[in-house]
Amino acid sequence: MSEKPFGLCVVVDDDEDILLAARLLLRQLFAEVKVTPQPQQAVDWMAEARPDVILLDANFARGATDSSEGFRWLGRILERDPHVSVVLITAHGGVQVAVRAMKEGATDFVSKPWANEKLLSAVRSAAALSRSRRQSIETKSAKTPVAPSETPLLGSSPAMARVLSLIEKAGPTDANVLILGENGTGKELVARELHRFSRRRDKAMLTVDLGAVAENLFDSELFGHVKGAFTDARADRVGRLQAADGGTLFLDEVGNLPLHLQPKLLTALEQRKVTPVGANAPVPIDVRVISATNLPPDQLGSESRFRQDLLYRLNTVEIELPPLRDRREDIPLLLDHYLRQYAARYDRPAPALPDDVRDALVAYDWPGNVRALRHAAERAIILADGATLAIKDFPLPRAASAPVPHVQASAVVEPVAADLNLDRAERQLIERALQKHGYNISNAASELGLTRGSLYRRMEKHGL
Numbered sequence: 001m002s003e004k005p006f007g008l009c010v011v012v013d014d015d016e017d018i019l020l021a022a023r024l025l026l027r028q029l030f031a032e033v034k035v036t037p038q039p040q041q042a043v044d045w046m047a048e049a050r051p052d053v054i055l056l057d058a059n060f061a062r063g064a065t066d067s068s069e070g071f072r073w074l075g076r077i078l079e080r081d082p083h084v085s086v087v088l089i090t091a092h093g094g095v096q097v098a099v100r101a102m103k104e105g106a107t108d109f110v111s112k113p114w115a116n117e118k119l120l121s122a123v124r125s126a127a128a129l130s131r132s133r134r135q136s137i138e139t140k141s142a143k144t145p146v147a148p149s150e151t152p153l154l155g156s157s158p159a160m161a162r163v164l165s166l167i168e169k170a171g172p173t174d175a176n177v178l179i180l181g182e183n184g185t186g187k188e189l190v191a192r193e194l195h196r197f198s199r200r201r202d203k204a205m206l207t208v209d210l211g212a213v214a215e216n217l218f219d220s221e222l223f224g225h226v227k228g229a230f231t232d233a234r235a236d237r238v239g240r241l242q243a244a245d246g247g248t249l250f251l252d253e254v255g256n257l258p259l260h261l262q263p264k265l266l267t268a269l270e271q272r273k274v275t276p277v278g279a280n281a282p283v284p285i286d287v288r289v290i291s292a293t294n295l296p297p298d299q300l301g302s303e304s305r306f307r308q309d310l311l312y313r314l315n316t317v318e319i320e321l322p323p324l325r326d327r328r329e330d331i332p333l334l335l336d337h338y339l340r341q342y343a344a345r346y347d348r349p350a351p352a353l354p355d356d357v358r359d360a361l362v363a364y365d366w367p368g369n370v371r372a373l374r375h376a377a378e379r380a381i382i383l384a385d386g387a388t389l390a391i392k393d394f395p396l397p398r399a400a401s402a403p404v405p406h407v408q409a410s411a412v413v414e415p416v417a418a419d420l421n422l423d424r425a426e427r428q429l430i431e432r433a434l435q436k437h438g439y440n441i442s443n444a445a446s447e448l449g450l451t452r453g454s455l456y457r458r459m460e461k462h463g464l
């Protein structure tokens with residue numbers, strides 16, 4: 001049996017199906033997952049054991065959508081243990097609920113139906129955060145084992161060989177690393193590998209997705225705050241820079257850090273100290289920072305977007321992950337890996353990929369990169385009639401089914417207006433937004449009026 005990185009997770013939701021799904025999914029991270037439809041039960045359990053994470057439904061009463069129940073229980077849970085990480089779940093998402101959740105002390109926010117990969121990532125970060133908070137409060141140096149890497153970083157192309165060699169060289173040093181690449185190219189996976197190779201591997205790697213943090217919360221999220229620093233600051237809160245002390249902080253989508261906060265981050269990194277919002281004295285920190293962005297280098301190099309002195313602090317080593325279309329040699333390897341993995345997961349026979357299907361998949365441009373390939377493999381395994389996969393099992397634009405060398409994604413979107421099917425229209429709109437923004441998820445999500453998380457979920461739903 002593989003070692004579980006965390007101890008206890010409690011899930012509270014009035015829907016039995018959600019409880020079952022969460023229990024099955026989260027068992028891979030936690031030694032114990034307790035589920036209950038009763039929030040009071042969760043609070044009672046806290047008297048017996050300290051959960052690392054509580055996943056809390058925001059709406060209990062039938063038909064309730066305003067999340068007030070959830071916020072009430074959030075307050076009670078944090079009163080009992082201000083260091084537990086609470087991840088709020090709700091079917092009635094929206095930026096306002098997310099902002100309020102974070103302001104009232106939730107660690108993260110996940111909308112239903114969730115994408116398994118994103119929920120796991122949110123819960124893993126939340127668990128690492130509560131551990132680190134407790135350690136920094138108790139000033140103990142107990143070990144927090146890093147989660148074993150669930151996905152190996154695959155690739156045999158010369159470009160990936162370069163990436164792997166850089167990871168081996170830069171990993172064990174304490175150098176800050178900046179990872180560049182389009183969405184879905186594997187930046188987070190590279191960050192995990194760097195951490196795994198480092199002397200900090202027994203401490204936590206915490207993640208802050210700066211593409212998902214509301215603008216007014218950046219400060220408190222990164223640097224922490226003291227009780228009373230602003231209206232909703234009901235207790236001291238350790239920021240992620242401090243919580244990652246001794247370990248690694250992964251700043252995802254660092255290009256989204258607002259200009260006015262960039263000097264504060266620079267000062268913290270230069271002086272190795274953070275001053276929580278409302279505090280007088282700085283706190284020393286020992287953190288290695290790994291950052292990632294999907295911004296093209298020319299935008300990152302523009303002073304109006306990103307302070308160059310901060311950039312130099314972050315990019316002691318730079319690792320560029322090329323898009324999948326520029327390393328097509330890796331496609332068969334990735335396909336085989338994920339097809340086999342999903343066949344095992346869904347209890348299907350070992351899949352066979354005929355040559356013409358493989359050629360078409362290698363010829364496809366994969367604008368969503370490895371993430372899209374992974375989802376396509378999962379979907380194909382689920383949809384296939386037998387062990388032999390056909391091109392129709394893959395959600396590629398029709399033009400891609402012929403093995404032509406460079407399938408341009410932009411050539412395949414049809415106008416939305418003629419088609420009144422809501423589901424298809426949604427898919428087309430999402431495809432258009434993604435293409436318009438060169439698969440920059442943050443920009444496409446903002447144009448569609450969605451959060452990055454809900455765009456990811458919709459992309460998964462449509463197999464994009």
Ligand SMILES: Nc1ncnc2c1ncn2[C@@H]1O[C@H](COP(=O)(O)OP(=O)(O)OP(=O)(O)O)[C@@H](O)[C@H]1O
Nearest residue numbers: 151152153154155183184185186187188189370371
């Ligand atoms: N080289 C690889 N080998 C195996 N799996 C990979 C590889 N690269 C990416 N993946 C898989 O693709 C998915 C996306 O990877 P990841 O989240 O690391 O990308 P990202 O560049 O950080 O994306 P984003 O910019 O959208 O946050 C994950 O499921 C990851 O496991």
